[in-house]
Structure formats: C-alpha cells, structure tokens
Amino acid sequence: MDRHPQQIKRTRQDLKRRERNIRNLSEMKTLMKKVMDSTDLKTAEPVYKETISFLDKMSHSGLIHKNTAARRKAQITRYINTLA
Secondary structure (H helix, E strand, O other): OOOOHHHHHHHHHHHHHHHHHHHHHHHHHHHHHHHHHOOOOOHHHHHHHHHHHHHHHHHOOOOHEEEHHHHHHHHHHHHHHHHH
C-alpha cells in the first residue's frame, strides 16, 4: 500500500473526526436520556434547553439530518408538555 503524505494526513483527520462524532453522538444520547428520565419540570427545563441547542448544532454541522433533529426535538417537547 502506498503511503503518500496526503494519505497519511487524511487518515489522521478521519480518526479525529470519528472520535469527535462518536463523542458528540454519545453526548446527544445522554442529554436525550436526561430529559426523558426527569420527572420534575423544574429540573427538566434547563436540560431541555441545552438538549434543543445541542440538537440544532449537530444538525447544522451535518452529524444528524435536520429531520432527525426535528423529530427528536418534537419528542422531548411532547414529553416536557406532559410534565407541565
């Protein structure tokens, strides 16, 4: 296998991007779970706002599709409305 400098750099960049994507997806799942597991509106509200913001950022950066972000935001919004 040829090991050109460009190929070495591309591999290095891919590894960094993969780690960042995995970290962000994990954070997104954790935030979603925190909102869905909360039983009190006062504790759920700040986490809800953080989750909405994070979903928008992930959608804008291309990690998740915009419809996926919209669906997940709608899901946690429905849940928050049931707590009210």
